[in-house]
Amino acid sequence: MNHKILLVDDEKDIVDLIEEVLRRDGFQNIERAYTGADAVELCKTFDPDVIVLDIMLPDLDGIEVCKKIRGFSFCSILFLSSKNDDIDKILGLSSGGDDYITKPFSPREVVFRIKAQLRRQQYQASIHTPETETVAASSLFLDRESCRILKSGKELSLTGREFLLLAYLMENADKILSKERLYEHVWGEYSSICDNTIMVHIRHIREKIEDIPSSPRQLVTIKGLGYKLKKRVD
Incomplete structure (x- = not known):
């Protein structure tokens, strides 16, 4: 397989x-x-497809590295972690992580999770791109060609998942x-961590697009059904 994997852990036996x-x-x-x-530095030159990243490292913690x-x-x-608290999982996911495994773990489980990430990447790469290269929704503007989303003419600083999620909402x-549906489109499949993952990413997107994130007017929750991004905000 030509897929590039980067393993990051200060315990050599685990690596x-x-x-x-x-x-x-x-x-x-x-x-x-x-x-960390x-x-x-290695990520910049090696350009891995998947990183297996321990949270407890001797210099920078895994959250900061992410x-x-x-x-x-x-x-x-x-992420690999010896902690099993939901708060730690949410912190890992909100920093830009895609999955979370608690130690002790089975090496086969790690391989399975890596393969799941690679399948998601293939799924996303196979999604048909519409002919229209730009999409607008209220003060938001999506440029698919440059993979940028702007608000009122200013580019938003988004993680990869945030970009995919907001772009799909705009489309x-x-x-x-x-x-x-959001999880299946952006991550490639549905899993038990869907609720926490979506909630964290939606919260971070609101912090970047809403004037008052705690009282969203554009990216709203439809109770019991999901989320809606309004094309126009009154």
Whole structure:
């Protein structure tokens, strides 16, 4: 397999174990880092498809590493953590992570999750792009060609998932979209973490597009049904 995998953990035994199982499964293009700083720099040159990232690192924690990587890469990031609290999972996902595995874990589970991320990437790449390259909704403007979304002429700073989610909402403005539909389109499949994942991303998008995020007027919740992005705001 030509997919590039970056393993980041300060425990060499864990990296060795995951790499061994990955190679048995056909993955050959694998790099490793033992500190957060090294992970960020290696990500710039290696350009991985998936990063397996431990949250507890000796220099930068994984959350901070993820935020730095999201400044230049849309690759899938799978967190490893010894913590099993929902708050920690939400923090990981809200920083730009795509999945979360709690230690102790089965190496086969890690491989399964990596393959799931790669399937999602293939799913997204196969989605037909409409002929129209621009979409407008109220003060928001989507330029598909440059992968930018602007609000009142100013480019929004979005993570990869935030961009995909907001772009899909804009393309379906004034339609009610269920959480399941949003997750299936942006992540490629539905899973049990859907509710928390969608809620976190919607909250962060509102912080960037709404004048008063706690009282949204454009990206609204339709109770029991999902979310709707209004094409026009009164």
